[in-house]
Amino acid sequence: MNIYLKLFLTFFEIGAFSFGGGYAMIPVIREKCILNGWLTEEGIMNFIAVAESTPGPIAVNMATFVGSSQGGLAGSLLATLGVVLPSFLIIVLIASVMNNLIRYEGVKAALGGVQPVIVGLIVTTGTTMLLSVLFGIENVKSTFSIDYKSVIIFAVIAAAGMVYKKIRKKTISSIFMIILSAVMGIIMFGML
Amino acid sequence: MVKSKKLLTLFLSFFKIGLFTFGGGYAMIALIEREFVERLKWIENEEFLDLIAVAESTPGPIAVNSAEYIGYKVGKVLGSFVATLGVCIPSIVIIYIVSLFFDTFVAFEYVDYAFRGIQVCVGYLIVSAGFRMLKKMKKTVFNKVFFVLIVAVILVTTLFSFHISSIALIVAGAASGVILYLIKYLTGKISKGE
Numbered sequence: 001m002n003i004y005l006k007l008f009l010t011f012f013e014i015g016a017f018s019f020g021g022g023y024a025m026i027p028v029i030r031e032k033c034i035l036n037g038w039l040t041e042e043g044i045m046n047f048i049a050v051a052e053s054t055p056g057p058i059a060v061n062m063a064t065f066v067g068s069s070q071g072g073l074a075g076s077l078l079a080t081l082g083v084v085l086p087s088f089l090i091i092v093l094i095a096s097v098m099n100n101l102i103r104y105e106g107v108k109a110a111l112g113g114v115q116p117v118i119v120g121l122i123v124t125t126g127t128t129m130l131l132s133v134l135f136g137i138e139n140v141k142s143t144f145s146i147d148y149k150s151v152i153i154f155a156v157i158a159a160a161g162m163v164y165k166k167i168r169k170k171t172i173s174s175i176f177m178i179i180l181s182a183v184m185g186i187i188m189f190g191m192l
Numbered sequence: 193m194v195k196s197k198k199l200l201t202l203f204l205s206f207f208k209i210g211l212f213t214f215g216g217g218y219a220m221i222a223l224i225e226r227e228f229v230e231r232l233k234w235i236e237n238e239e240f241l242d243l244i245a246v247a248e249s250t251p252g253p254i255a256v257n258s259a260e261y262i263g264y265k266v267g268k269v270l271g272s273f274v275a276t277l278g279v280c281i282p283s284i285v286i287i288y289i290v291s292l293f294f295d296t297f298v299a300f301e302y303v304d305y306a307f308r309g310i311q312v313c314v315g316y317l318i319v320s321a322g323f324r325m326l327k328k329m330k331k332t333v334f335n336k337v338f339f340v341l342i343v344a345v346i347l348v349t350t351l352f353s354f355h356i357s358s359i360a361l362i363v364a365g366a367a368s369g370v371i372l373y374l375i376k377y378l379t380g381k382i383s384k385g386e
Contacts (some may be wrong), residue, residue, distance in 0.1 A: 013359065021248070022321075028358050035355070045310070048318075054287060057253035057254070057256055057283065088276060091246065095265065105373065107369050107370040112334075113365040114365045115365075116339040116342065119325045121362075124346040126315055129315035130312075161320065180312075181310050184308070185306045186309070
C-alpha cells in the first residue's frame with residue numbers, strides 16, 4: 001500500500017478507537033507503530049518523552065512525528081489529519097444533531113465497558129516497558145538480567161514522585177521527572 | 193461581533209492553547225475554561241460541563257475534542273474546523289522541526305545516555321498514570337473482573353510473543369458493557385423508565 005494512504009488510514013484507526021486522551025492513547029499508537037515497523041520500542045519511549053516536553057496533545061505530536069519520519073512533510077500532515085478526523089466527524093455529529101448521545105443508557109454502558117480495558121492497557125503497556133528496561137525481559141525466552149543503573153534511576157524518580165505527592169498533595173510535573181531522569185542517565189551511564 | 197472576527201478570535205485562542213499547554217489533556221481543559229467561559233463568555237458553565245463529558249467519552253485527544261466542540265458551538269462546521277486547526281498547528285510545526293533533527297540528536301553519546309534514563313522515566317510515568325486511573329475507576333464487579341482479565345491476557349500474550357489487537361479488546365469491552373446492560377434490562381433489574 002502507498003505509504004501516505006497507509007499513514008492516513010492507520011492514524012484514522014488510532015483516532016477512531018483510542019478513548020480517554022493523553023496516556024490512554026499510547027497503547028494503541030505503540031502497537032500500530034511497532035507492527036508497521038515505524039518505530040522501535042525504544043524509539044517510542046524516547047518520543048513519548050519528547051511529546052511530553054513539547055506543547056500539544058500527545059496523539060497529535062506522535063502522528064506528526066511518525067508521519068514525518070515515514071513520509072516527510074506530506075506524511076506528517078496526512079497522519080495528523082487521520083488522527084483528528086474521526087473525532088471531528090463524531091463531535092460535529094454530537095454537537096449538531098445528537099446532543100444527548102452520551103446520555104443514552106446503551107452508549108453509557110458501552111463506554112463503561114471500555115473503561116476497564118483502557119486502564120488495563122495502560123497499566124500493562126507501562127509494565128512491559130519497565131520489564132524490558134529494568135530487567136531485559138521481553139518474552140519468556142529473554143534471560144533475566146537486572147540493569148542496576150536503570151533500577152537506581154527508577155528508585156530515585158519513584159521516591160521523588162512519592163515524596164512530592166505526600167508534601168504537595170498533587171502529582172509531580174512530568175517534565176521535571178523527565179529532566180531528572182535525563183540528568184541521572186548522563187551521570188549513571190556516562191560518568192560512572 | 194462580526195462573524196469572521198469571531199472565527200479569528202476562535203483560531204487565535206486555540207492556537208494559544210495548543211502552544212502553551214504541555215502534556216495535553218486535562219491541562220488544556222483548565223485553560224479552555226479560563227478562555228471561553230470566563231474571558232470571552234462564549235460558553236455557559238453548564239455547557240462547559242457537557243463539553244468535558246463529550247470530550248472524555250468520545251475517541252481522540254481531549255484537547256482536540258474540546259476544540260471541535262467549542263468551535264461548533266461558536267461557528268458550526270467552519271468554526272469547528274478553524275478551532276481544530278488552531279489547536280493542532282503549534283504541535284505540527286514544532287514536532288515537524290523536531291523530527292528533522294531528532295535522529296542526529298539522539299546519536300550523540302551523552303544524549304543517548306540521557307535517553308536511557310528517560311526511558312525508565314517514561315515507563316514510570318505510564319504505569320503511574322495507569323494506577324491513577326485505576327484508583328478513579330468505579331470498583332464494580334464487572335470493572336474489577338474485566339481489568340484483571342485484560343491485564344492477564346496482555347501480559348501472557350506479550351511474554352509468549354503472540355499479538356493481540358488492543359482495538360479488538362476495546363471493542364470487546366464496549367460489547368460486554370452493552371450485553372451486561374441488556375441482561376440487566378431484560379431480567380428486570382433496571383426499570384424501563386431509566
